[in-house]
Amino acid sequence: MLVPSPSPTDLIADAEDLAVVAARCAPQSEAERRLSGDVVEALRATGFAAHFVPAAHGGKEGTFTELSEAVARVGQSCAATAWCASLVANLGRMAGLLPAEGQAEVWATGPGTVVVGSLAPTGTAERVTGGWQVSGAWPYISAVDFSDWALLCARVPADGPAAARMFAVPRSAYQIADTWSNVGMSGTGSNTVTLEATVVPEARSFDRQNLFTGTPAVSTAACHVVPLQAVNGLSFVTPVLGAARGAQRAWTAYVGDKIRGAAARPGAPAIERGPYDLVLARASGEIDAAELLIRRAAQVADQGAGITPFEVSRNLRDCSLAMETVVTAVNRLFRAAGTSGHTTGSPVQRVWRDVNSAASHIAVQFEPAAAAYATQVFKI
Known part of the structure; x- marks a missing residue:
C-alpha cells in the first residue's frame, strides 16, 4: 500500500472501515453486478464524496496523495468498491468547476452528495x-x-x-x-x-475544455485548478494498485500454506521453492515500482496550477506505465497460483479479472501517454 502520512487522516480511517465491509460483501457485489447495500451505506458514511468538494459547501478540498492512499487501501479488499470510491471523489472534484449557483444546487444537502x-x-x-x-x-x-x-x-x-x-x-x-x-x-x-x-x-x-485546462468558474483550490490530464490516470490506477496488493497477500498466504503443508507430511515430496521465490520477488517488486510512480504522480498533482506541461505529460506516462506494471504482476501471480488458485472462489482469480478489465480504460493506455510525453521531451 502507499505509505501513509505520519498522522493518519479521517479518510484513511474511513478507508479501513470501508475495506472491512467491502471484503465481506465482495461476492455479493460481484453477483449482483453493483455494490451491495451494506457497501453503499458504508461508502456514503465515508469522506470520499466530500474529499474534493469546495470548502464553501463543507468539503475538504483535499489532496490526491491522501485520496490515492485511501483508495488503494480499499482496493486490497475489493477493486470494485475502490473504483467507485475513487470515481465518486473525482467526479465531485469535477463538479467543483461549476459556477457558484450550480455548486449550491449540487451540494444543497451537504458535501456527501x-x-x-x-x-x-x-x-x-x-x-x-x-x-x-x-x-x-x-x-x-x-x-x-x-x-x-x-x-x-x-x-x-x-x-x-x-x-x-x-x-x-x-x-x-x-x-x-x-x-x-x-x-x-x-x-x-x-x-x-x-x-x-x-x-x-x-x-x-x-x-468541458475547462477540465483540461484547470479553469474552474470560482474555485482557486489546488485540486480544482490542476489539468485533468495530470490526474485522470490516478482515478483508475489506484484501485488497481490496491487490488494487486490484495492478490499478492492472498497468493503469498496460499503458497506459503502449500509449502509448509508439504513439508509437514512425512514422506510427501518436497515442493521446489525456487519458482515461487522468483514469482514473489518479481511480482512484489513490480507492485512496489508501480506504487512509487503513483505516489510521485499524486504529489506532483497536488501542486495544482504550479504543475508544468512536462509534469502533466509525465504524470500521464507514469499512471499508464504503473497500470501496465501492475497488470504484469497480477498476471504473474495468477499463472503461478496453480489449478487450486484458479477456482471461482479464489480471490486471486477475481483480482486477475478485475485488473485486466480495469486496464482497458482509455485513460490509462500507454501509447497516447507515450506520445504526449515524447512531445514534451522532443519539443516537436
Whole structure:
C-alpha cells in the first residue's frame, strides 16, 4: 500500500472501515453486478464524496496523495468498491468547476452528495431560454445506482467541429438502464444513464475544455485548478494498485500454506521453492515500482496550477506505465497460483479479472501517454 502520512487522516480511517465491509460483501457485489447495500451505506458514511468538494459547501478540498492512499487501501479488499470510491471523489472534484449557483444546487444537502458521470460527449445539447436542452445516453457510468447527481457531457453547436459541455443533472431527471454485465469489475454497476430532453440551467454547466485546462468558474483550490490530464490516470490506477496488493497477500498466504503443508507430511515430496521465490520477488517488486510512480504522480498533482506541461505529460506516462506494471504482476501471480488458485472462489482469480478489465480504460493506455510525453521531451 502507499505509505501513509505520519498522522493518519479521517479518510484513511474511513478507508479501513470501508475495506472491512467491502471484503465481506465482495461476492455479493460481484453477483449482483453493483455494490451491495451494506457497501453503499458504508461508502456514503465515508469522506470520499466530500474529499474534493469546495470548502464553501463543507468539503475538504483535499489532496490526491491522501485520496490515492485511501483508495488503494480499499482496493486490497475489493477493486470494485475502490473504483467507485475513487470515481465518486473525482467526479465531485469535477463538479467543483461549476459556477457558484450550480455548486449550491449540487451540494444543497451537504458535501456527501454522490456525483457520478461521464466525459464522453455521447449526448446532445442546444441553447434554450434559461440554459440548455440536453438529451442522450451515457454508458459505463460506475456507481450510478446510488448516485444523487450525474455530470454528463454533451455536444453543443459550434463553428467547425462540435464543442462539448458538462451538465449537472439531478437523480430525478435521468433514468438508469441495466446494461453492465462485464466479466471484470462487475461490482462497479457501470450502467447506462439516459436523459430525455431536459432543460439544464446555465449555472449547472461549464465548457468541458475547462477540465483540461484547470479553469474552474470560482474555485482557486489546488485540486480544482490542476489539468485533468495530470490526474485522470490516478482515478483508475489506484484501485488497481490496491487490488494487486490484495492478490499478492492472498497468493503469498496460499503458497506459503502449500509449502509448509508439504513439508509437514512425512514422506510427501518436497515442493521446489525456487519458482515461487522468483514469482514473489518479481511480482512484489513490480507492485512496489508501480506504487512509487503513483505516489510521485499524486504529489506532483497536488501542486495544482504550479504543475508544468512536462509534469502533466509525465504524470500521464507514469499512471499508464504503473497500470501496465501492475497488470504484469497480477498476471504473474495468477499463472503461478496453480489449478487450486484458479477456482471461482479464489480471490486471486477475481483480482486477475478485475485488473485486466480495469486496464482497458482509455485513460490509462500507454501509447497516447507515450506520445504526449515524447512531445514534451522532443519539443516537436
